[in-house]
Amino acid sequence: xxxxxxxxxxxxxxxxxxxxxxxxxxxxxxxxxxxxxxxxxxxxxxxxxxxxxxxxxxxxxxxxxxxxxxxxxxxxxxxxxxxxxxxxxxxxxxxxxxxxxxxxxxxxxxxxxxxxxxxxxxxxxxxxxxxxxxxxxxxxxxxxxxxxxxxxxxxxxxxxxxxxxxxxxxxxxxxxxxxxxxx
Numbered sequence: 001x002x003x004x005x006x007x008x009x010x011x012x013x014x015x016x017x018x019x020x021x022x023x024x025x026x027x028x029x030x031x032x033x034x035x036x037x038x039x040x041x042x043x044x045x046x047x048x049x050x051x052x053x054x055x056x057x058x059x060x061x062x063x064x065x066x067x068x069x070x071x072x073x074x075x076x077x078x079x080x081x082x083x084x085x086x087x088x089x090x091x092x093x094x095x096x097x098x099x100x101x102x103x104x105x106x107x108x109x110x111x112x113x114x115x116x117x118x119x120x121x122x123x124x125x126x127x128x129x130x131x132x133x134x135x136x137x138x139x140x141x142x143x144x145x146x147x148x149x150x151x152x153x154x155x156x157x158x159x160x161x162x163x164x165x166x167x168x169x170x171x172x173x174x175x176x177x178x179x180x181x182x183x
Contacts (some may be wrong), residue, residue: 018038025078026161030091031169036098039175040183043100044136045107048115049086055121056082061159063124072123072160087169089116092172097179113137114175121167128154128163134175134181144182147176178183 055061058081060072077084086104093114094101102111119131130150137143150167154160 001002023074025076027078028084028088028161028165028168031165031172034092034095034173037096037173039058039098040100040112040179040182042112043102043107044112044114044179045102045104045115046086046090046098047104047113048080048091048108048116049104050116051082051085051118051121055118057081060158061122063129067162069122085118085164086116088165088168089172091133093176096172096176101168114179116171119140119166123154123160123163126153126155128152129162129165130163130171132171134171134178136179146178 016120053068060075060077065069067088074149090101091104101106106116107113112138115134115135115137117135119133121130121132122128128151132148133145135145148171150170151162152166154163
């Protein structure tokens with residue numbers, strides 16, 4: 001009898017601890033507003049796209065203060081955020097620079113490499129903030145590094161997802177212009 005009661009209480013405790021599934025799932029998409037900036041005259045491969053660990057998760061992250069983050073309740077990414085961001089950025093950059101923009105692993109040796117490190121990309125209060133460091137490597141001796149940032153006022157988590165898309169479009173356009181300047 002005591003064993004049955006303990007098992008029954010444990011079962012109720014487990015049922016009470018279950019979390020409800022997310023009710024909103026999001027994906028990122030390429031920007032339709034990007035237009036062709038120019039031609040580099042050589043191929044470039046997006047060889048890296050890294051996120052900080054606290055962002056590379058299923059849940060959408062909001063910043064509460066300098067040292068505290070929270071998760072946007074009930075909202076998750078439908079796929080790997082890092083993978084989606086790499087795909088969307090590469091697609092946007094391809095729209096700006098043409099078919100010479102390659103995804104990771106498509107390039108041959110000697111192809112210029114572009115890597116992106118996301119330093120910050122999150123909803124902070126009513127502002128979406130994105131900061132990146134981009135490295136462009138044509139050879140071991142020819143390396144260029146530049147920081148980019150983007151901010152937008154937003155009112156809700158759903159608008160924050162749109163801000164992710166907009167910021168990746170803005171980054172691709174800015175990087176395309178920068179690469180044309182370096183040419």
